[in-house]
Amino acid sequence: MKQLTIEKDPQNWDEFWYHEKEVKRLRGFLENDKDKMPYAIVLSGFTGTGKTTAARLFIKALFCENRKAGESQPCGECRTCKSDPRTSTSLNNVTWVQRGQDETLANQFKKALQEANQPPYGMDEDHRHYKVIVFDELQSIPKDRLQDLLFYPEVPTITERSRVIFIFLTMAEENIKEGVFKPLRDRARYFRFRKLSETEIFQYLKKQEPYAPDESLEIIAHYADGSIRGALSALDDCLEVDSHLSVENVAETLYYVSAATRLRIWKMIQEYDYKGLHTFWQQNIYHFDEQKLVIQMMRDLDLAMVKRPTADQLRAHSLLYHHVCTSRKVRVLDTLKLLIGLDLITDETLLTRSPLEQSGYERISTPQPTYA
Ligand SMILES: [Zn+2]
Structure with a gap:
């Protein structure tokens, strides 16, 4: 083909x-x-x-x-x-x-x-x-x-x-x-x-595949992230799997994050469920879309409002945020381990002598909570 x-x-x-x-x-x-x-x-x-x-x-x-x-x-x-x-x-x-x-x-x-x-x-x-x-x-x-x-x-x-x-x-x-x-x-x-909007890409895809379910094309348009070429090669991938472009197959082919998964990630972040996040990350380490989602959610999260973290938790949290943002995928696992508390003592070097501290990762860390 x-x-x-x-x-x-x-x-x-x-x-x-x-x-x-x-x-x-x-x-x-x-x-x-x-x-x-x-x-x-x-x-x-x-x-x-x-x-x-x-x-x-x-x-x-x-x-x-x-x-x-x-x-x-x-x-x-x-x-x-x-x-x-x-x-x-x-x-x-x-x-x-x-x-x-x-x-x-x-x-x-x-x-x-x-x-x-x-x-x-x-x-x-x-x-x-x-x-x-x-x-x-x-x-x-x-x-x-x-x-x-x-x-x-x-x-x-x-x-x-x-x-x-x-x-x-x-x-x-x-x-x-x-x-x-x-x-x-x-x-x-x-x-x-300019980057094209999801609506524009959707309309373009609709012209190419008028009989495909709208929801499938919406998922592809979302995945394309503003790129027509990206949309077309994603469409290629999906057509290889299923010429009818069923929603399930498209979602699976493009590792689309469902609403349920979104909610799950959101809850884990909000509840400091780093163990859950660790498992999730291990399973989805190469799924780019979910990585983006975690970044977005961590950005949205007002750490101080949810819970009063310890100083170590805060630092590990900002390290985690940094690694997620900079795509240091394996380091994310390390940091999650830290946050779970498994290696908080043994891996202290990661917290205290990290070269990242000199490279200014603090700048993008979540705001320090003020204690009343
Ligand atoms: Zn000519």
């Missing part, structure tokens, strides 16, 4: 999900290419929201063999539209720098630098006469390398008037706004791909 994440890959802007403003602006660049085409485009946003897909669509449209000047829609039929700009070797004017390629990043950079220095292949008067250089996962690329490329003093062709377009993809936009990226700031056009 073909994966949904591939199958549902939008072939034109109409098939793209939400982000209407961003799509409109990107299409605007294509429609008014002579005056509007920017020197650099930054697409930032949470993983799976569509920034890479938008970049690929933009590139396909830009080089589409059937696109006329003034148009912005890729035809979906030509060789360019059928290829993937990330890996295609037939797109002469596209360089996609990314990790995980056969070629080392250093080599890819060298090539990108050479490419940026050369005019695009093809006819000068062609409205497709551009060269695109994409940097994927910008935050993981060494900054000095990027500086070499972008601000190399002997690269006179990299100017606003050049026909080279840089596209940056990043999950951490703030990284671009400081340090070596500063000069880029005023010259780039920014696009932010």
Whole structure:
């Protein structure tokens, strides 16, 4: 079976999900290419929201063999539209720098630098006469390398008037706004791909699977946590188990936390039932959703209001909170043991000499109770 994440890959802007403003602006660049085409485009946003897909669509449209000047829609039929700009070797004017390629990043950079220095292949008067250089996962690329490329003093062709377009993809936009990226700031056009709401993802899923029970799609939408790609791969997982997407099977496949489980966790936290929590954690240690839930509930819990804990309990409680928040899953078990009282003496080092104390875990601890 073909994966949904591939199958549902939008072939034109109409098939793209939400982000209407961003799509409109990107299409605007294509429609008014002579005056509007920017020197650099930054697409930032949470993983799976569509920034890479938008970049690929933009590139396909830009080089589409059937696109006329003034148009912005890729035809979906030509060789360019059928290829993937990330890996295609037939797109002469596209360089996609990314990790995980056969070629080392250093080599890819060298090539990108050479490419940026050369005019695009093809006819000068062609409205497709551009060269695109994409940097994927910008935050993981060494900054000095990027500086070499972008601000190399002997690269006179990299100017606003050049026909080279840089596209940056990043999950951490703030990284671009400081340090070596500063000069880029005023010259780039920014696009932010927001997390999608559960309702939006639900509606998108409903279009893909109109006959599936609403509740199943709601669970998948919740699981996706704002990411369309996440939703589609979760849908893939669930379809593998049950093509009818029954609520039970979907919940089980995605380790969905039922209302009853929620209540159970909540009670255990409220009642300081660390023994129960310990057992629960052992059984569910790799279930991400439940981990998130414990964090949320601990955050909600006003420790001081429920019970007056001892100083040791308080410290262990904040350690626990810290480990849960930072995904130190095995340490959570250790700390729970502490809280149960099993190792309170022998494991005292954990409480008193924890390097976490220096790293400031106290800052996120629950508020100290005031005794009347
Ligand atoms: Zn085409």
